[in-house]
Structure formats: structure tokens, C-alpha cells
Amino acid sequence: MKKKLLSALLTVAMSAALLTGCGASTPAETPAEGGDTTQTEAPQEEAPQEEASAEGGSVYYLNFKPEQDEAWQKLAEAYTAETGVEVTVVTAASGQYETTLMSEMGKSSAPTLFQVNGPVGLANWKDYCYDLAGSDVYGQLTNESFALKEGDVVYGIGYVIESYGLIANKTLLETAGYKVEDINSFEALKACAEDITARSAELGFSAFSSAGMDGSSDWRFKTHLANLPIYFEYQEEGIASTPAIKGTYLDNYRAMWDLYINNSTCDPAELSAKTGDDSRAEFLDGKAVFYQNGSWEYGSLTAEGAYTDDDLVMLPIYIGAGDEANQGLCTGTENYWCVNSQAEEADIQATLEFINWCVTSEAGTTAMANDMGFVIPFKAAVESPNLFVKQDTAYTAEGKTPVSWNFTTMPSEEWKNGVGSALTAYAADQTDANWDAVVAAFVDGWATEYSLAN
Amino acid sequence: MEKALRKYGPLFVLPTFAAFLIGFVYPFFQGLYLSFCQFTTINNAKFIGLGNYLKVFQDTSFLDAFWFTALFSVVSILSINVFAFALALILTRDHLKGTNIFRTVFFMPNLIGGIVLGYIWQILINCILSLVGQPLLALNTKAGYWGLIILMCWQQIGYMMIIYIAGLQNVPEALTEAASIDGATSWQTLWKVKLPMVMPSITICVFLTLTNSFKLFDQNLALTAGEPAHATEMLALNIYQTFYARAGAQWKGLGQAKAVIFCILVIVISLIQFRATHSKEVQQ
Numbered sequence: 001m002k003k004k005l006l007s008a009l010l011t012v013a014m015s016a017a018l019l020t021g022c023g024a025s026t027p028a029e030t031p032a033e034g035g036d037t038t039q040t041e042a043p044q045e046e047a048p049q050e051e052a053s054a055e056g057g058s059v060y061y062l063n064f065k066p067e068q069d070e071a072w073q074k075l076a077e078a079y080t081a082e083t084g085v086e087v088t089v090v091t092a093a094s095g096q097y098e099t100t101l102m103s104e105m106g107k108s109s110a111p112t113l114f115q116v117n118g119p120v121g122l123a124n125w126k127d128y129c130y131d132l133a134g135s136d137v138y139g140q141l142t143n144e145s146f147a148l149k150e151g152d153v154v155y156g157i158g159y160v161i162e163s164y165g166l167i168a169n170k171t172l173l174e175t176a177g178y179k180v181e182d183i184n185s186f187e188a189l190k191a192c193a194e195d196i197t198a199r200s201a202e203l204g205f206s207a208f209s210s211a212g213m214d215g216s217s218d219w220r221f222k223t224h225l226a227n228l229p230i231y232f233e234y235q236e237e238g239i240a241s242t243p244a245i246k247g248t249y250l251d252n253y254r255a256m257w258d259l260y261i262n263n264s265t266c267d268p269a270e271l272s273a274k275t276g277d278d279s280r281a282e283f284l285d286g287k288a289v290f291y292q293n294g295s296w297e298y299g300s301l302t303a304e305g306a307y308t309d310d311d312l313v314m315l316p317i318y319i320g321a322g323d324e325a326n327q328g329l330c331t332g333t334e335n336y337w338c339v340n341s342q343a344e345e346a347d348i349q350a351t352l353e354f355i356n357w358c359v360t361s362e363a364g365t366t367a368m369a370n371d372m373g374f375v376i377p378f379k380a381a382v383e384s385p386n387l388f389v390k391q392d393t394a395y396t397a398e399g400k401t402p403v404s405w406n407f408t409t410m411p412s413e414e415w416k417n418g419v420g421s422a423l424t425a426y427a428a429d430q431t432d433a434n435w436d437a438v439v440a441a442f443v444d445g446w447a448t449e450y451s452l453a454n
Numbered sequence: 455m456e457k458a459l460r461k462y463g464p465l466f467v468l469p470t471f472a473a474f475l476i477g478f479v480y481p482f483f484q485g486l487y488l489s490f491c492q493f494t495t496i497n498n499a500k501f502i503g504l505g506n507y508l509k510v511f512q513d514t515s516f517l518d519a520f521w522f523t524a525l526f527s528v529v530s531i532l533s534i535n536v537f538a539f540a541l542a543l544i545l546t547r548d549h550l551k552g553t554n555i556f557r558t559v560f561f562m563p564n565l566i567g568g569i570v571l572g573y574i575w576q577i578l579i580n581c582i583l584s585l586v587g588q589p590l591l592a593l594n595t596k597a598g599y600w601g602l603i604i605l606m607c608w609q610q611i612g613y614m615m616i617i618y619i620a621g622l623q624n625v626p627e628a629l630t631e632a633a634s635i636d637g638a639t640s641w642q643t644l645w646k647v648k649l650p651m652v653m654p655s656i657t658i659c660v661f662l663t664l665t666n667s668f669k670l671f672d673q674n675l676a677l678t679a680g681e682p683a684h685a686t687e688m689l690a691l692n693i694y695q696t697f698y699a700r701a702g703a704q705w706k707g708l709g710q711a712k713a714v715i716f717c718i719l720v721i722v723i724s725l726i727q728f729r730a731t732h733s734k735e736v737q738q
Contacts, residue, residue: 272592
């Protein structure tokens, strides 16, 4: 009996350990899943002949953008075919970049090329960033402001310029009796959206696609939309970052959020469970006229002939602040290339050559423009076929001022999550008290998180 | 035979022992060391002394997570064990047909991973909440809490039931027979004979449910992810968030220190529990 029980206990304890895993006490040791397929050992015999310094070096790029994974793999192959230098590209799963990077960096064959998302992301990886000040690729930048600098040290180089705004379905807009040119201010947008809502049963579509607050979609509002009140406040104060935000334009933020959630395809109380895919699908199905997102969506909106360039347009996000007549799209970057300073010298050189090749060679620039749909801030850039990107250029040519990306100065992810939670709660129950919670998360949360991070 | 075992035993133990050293002992002590360090990756750790531990106690979210975990554990341990024992009693009756099928059915939820279960239950619970016009899980602390308890009950009752069944089947028939001859009611037999005899099973089950509840991570992450605003965040998830969701070297060591405290906490609590129930076991 005793013996039987003991063996039963042991069996149970063992299977329990198997079932629950035992990583809780030692998270630092858990290796990343998914990133393990890499083989970055450089084949010595394939080293390029012309560059002595990079001899034997190889490149390991930990890519941030899942949409562009295939294009990067192809480009890497092309580079290997041309120069013999091995390039491994691994793409982290969406939303898992920091986690993957952290565990990959702990390995002996760490990424030689990785990316940070701006000054806040840099805080984590500063010790690993090779100073790119004298590098060829830095010299290729069209404007120094695209580099991530502190003093004279260049930690990162912005490699893609993106825009976001309100993507509109022109056909539906015309069905509803509006022209793109009509939507030129917050008031006009509000009138249009509310009119569509009033007639939505008859029209068969709504004004806005669902403003999903699921993790796959909430960044559109807690980060991208929140950029606008921050931008206008920075403009007013003449600053580029701040330890304490005042929230001068939060009423505009509220008005815009109200507009999004109350003129949408679904009940605002259900937003917490709506995903990014839901929202895109609604727009693709012609159930909504407006869809807030960015130039990176161009591929999925035009894939398989869903929409053509004639159907789509990207409008600036008007929140009723600043000079709306001259407001452009929100344009900037949060993708900075960094070279791992703790990698082997030969690998660093190989990496520098690789990224320089990407932005100067014909194959590289063409791939980045056409296959990836990027606008790259480098001298040799090829024009991208991306409609939204072209529109950004057109707006700027008309003399409109692009709204800069200030969300890279948001104090932390935690701050964004706080704002996101409060926004979701407010959407479900739109009371002043709940909005006060958003304001508290925005203003007080900023100060708290800033002091924690600095 | 004995001799051969003694001679070659160590050789056979070696692979598992090596795996244990590499996979558990080494990381455990490295983790302990890292909790005194500031680091981004484990290769560039800088020793900073007790700073991380001091910060843990200033972090209110950790304490909140502790209370939430404690509250969750108490209710889930009680409900899982009571239901599991009741099921075991029903399914050990001789005259009931198809007990094996029922045992299999009740055990099955255990074969599904926590993450998958979490997402499935999230959809189910959200559907119900939306039907009755309540705020969805991401906004509803109460629903998140009860959702976690329902989910854990659903998953664990079958497993504990199997252990209780094993215990109940080991109660010697002589004892129950003697009890019935002496005129004990079935209720009295249960309390005075069966229960003391299955104390070893109770020790195991309470130990397992206790540690499982305290260490709960997957289900918490998938079902609520700590929403709304960390209100349903349990200790393990809080540690994970500190470690991974925060940018900056100062957070990694803090997360590690939390993990060490968490580990000690779980060990201490389960030792106390083990002593308490173990002392009630009876010899046959």
C-alpha cells in the first residue's frame, strides 16, 4: 500500500512537472521558441575576397516586420549569391520582438543586426548598439534626423518611413454622397460619419470599421491615435519630448474616439474582443468607409484584387486641432536598424556591408521599394508603388505638414497599456468618470512611467 | 540482482541526473545570482546587491498580484478538491455502469494545453457575457476571477478525481464491511473510515492544486492577460510582465528578484500544507 502510493505520488509529481512546466522561477533561462532554426556559423571558405575586414563574417538579421519576412529572405539569398556572405534572416512573431531579441542576444550566435523602436526601446539595448557614426550606411541617409542619435553617437538608423491616417473606401464614400475633398476637417468628418450612421441601414455599411481593443489592434488607438494630442501639444510648447504631458488636446482625443466607436460596425461594448483582422475584414468586405491604419496595410488591402488604387485614399486624421487645412498624414519611423556591438568584428563589418548594400545596390533598393513596399530615407531609394506612400509625398508637395511620430517618446509600453485599458473601459460605458480615468492614465501615468524609466 | 543494481544504478541515473543539473540546478542558481544583478541579457550581468529586492517591496502591483493569487488559490483548491472527491465517490460505486467511460471523459480536459483552454473559455465566457449584457472579460474583474476558477476546475477536477479513485479503491473492504456490520450509516463510513484512509491522496491533491494555483500562468495569460489594468494578474504573470513587457535593464533584475521571492513563497506554503495534511494520515 505504502509502496504503491509512493510510486503513484512520484508518477503524479513527475507528470505534474511535465504538465505545468517549471520555468516560473527561472524566466531568464527559457530559450525563445521559434528562433531556433537559425544556423549562423559562417562558412569560412565562402568568405568574400574583396573585403579583408569582413572576411569570415556573417550576418544574422532579427527582423521585426512579419509582413516583409518573405521579401527579406529573398533579398538575403540574393546577397549571398552575389557576395558569398551568409545572411540569416529570422522574423520574430508579431508582438514578440523584444522577447525574442532578449533570448537571442543571450546566445553565442546572437543577431548582428536588430532593431529598436525609438528612444524608449533604445534604453534596453544601448549597450549593444554599435556606433554607426562613421559608417557608409549613415552617409547614405537623406536626412540626419532619421538617425537615432545621442550627442555624436549614432545608435540606430531609421530604414523605413511610414505613414498612417484614415484609409477610406472612395466608392462607398461616393455612394453615401460625399467626395474625398469634402473631408477636410474634423467637423466635416464628424458630419459625414454621423450622416452615414443615421442612414446605415439603408446604405448597408457603417462609417468606421471596428476600433478593436484586442492586443492585435489596440495600438492603432492607444499609440497611433494618441500621437495626435501629443503632437499638437509638443507643437504648442515647442518641445520634442517631455517628462510630464499636460493633455491639452485630450478633449479632441475624446471627440475623435467617440466618433470612432459610436459610428462603427459594432456595439462599443464589444470592442474589447475585436481584433485587427476583424477590423480589416470589415473594411475589405465593404462594411465600413473608414479604417484607421498605415501604409503597411497597402499590401493586404490590394492583395488578390480586393481593392485597386482607384478605390482607396488615405486621409489625414483630423481631430479638430491645429491648422487642419495644412495637416498631412502622420509620417515617421519607429524602425531603427542597430548593429550588435558585442558581435565578432568580422560579423559587424559583414553586417555593415550588408545594410549598405541593401540601401545602395539596385537589387537592394528595388526589393525594399517593390517587394516590401517601403519608402527608405536613403539617397539611392527607388520610388515605391505603395499608394499611401505616394499620397504622403503628394500631400507634402501641396505644402501640407506631415504630423511627426511622437509616440516614440511615450514613456513605456506600460503607459500605452494603461491608456488602452482605460479607453476600452470608456468605450463600453461612456461616462465622464470613465473618461477621467483615461485622462489620469494619460497624464498621471505619463509622469509616473517617465520617472520609473529615467 | 541487488548487486547489479547497486553497481550500475548510478550509470542509469546519470542521463536524468545530468538533465536535472543542466535544466534545473544550474539555471536555478544562475537565476538566484541574477536577482542580485542589473542586466539586459544574462551575459552582461552587473552585480548590484540587494537593490532589486528593495524595489520589489515598493512595487504595489506585486502585492496586488499576490492577494489576487491567494484569493484565487483558496477558492480553487477548495472547489477542485471537493468536486473531484465527490466525483471519485460516485465513480467508485460498484453498481454504477460505464464508470470507465465517465472517468475518461472527466479526465480528458487535462490533456488540452492551458493556452488553448484559456482562449476557448475566453470565447465562451465572452459570448455569455455579451448575451447577458455584461462587460466582457477584458473589462470585468469579477468575470475574470470566476472565469479562471471555472477554467481551472474544469481542467483539474478530472485529474484529482483519478488520484482520489486510486485512494478510495485502496480502502480495504474489511474496514468498510466491519463498519456496515457495526451499523454505521454511509455518511459515517465516509467520515470515519474512508476519509482517514484516503488522507495520503488528499495530501497529494491539495499539494498539487495549491502549487498549480500559485504557479498558474498559461491560463491566466490566455484568458484575461491581467486585464482590466492588471486587476486579474497573478504572480507568475506579474513576474513575466516585469521581465518582458518593460524596457530597460533595471526591470530584468527586478523580475528575477520577484521570481526568487515567488519560488520561496511557493516552497514555504506547500511545506506548511504538506506537514499539516501529512500529520493526519493514518497507518493501516
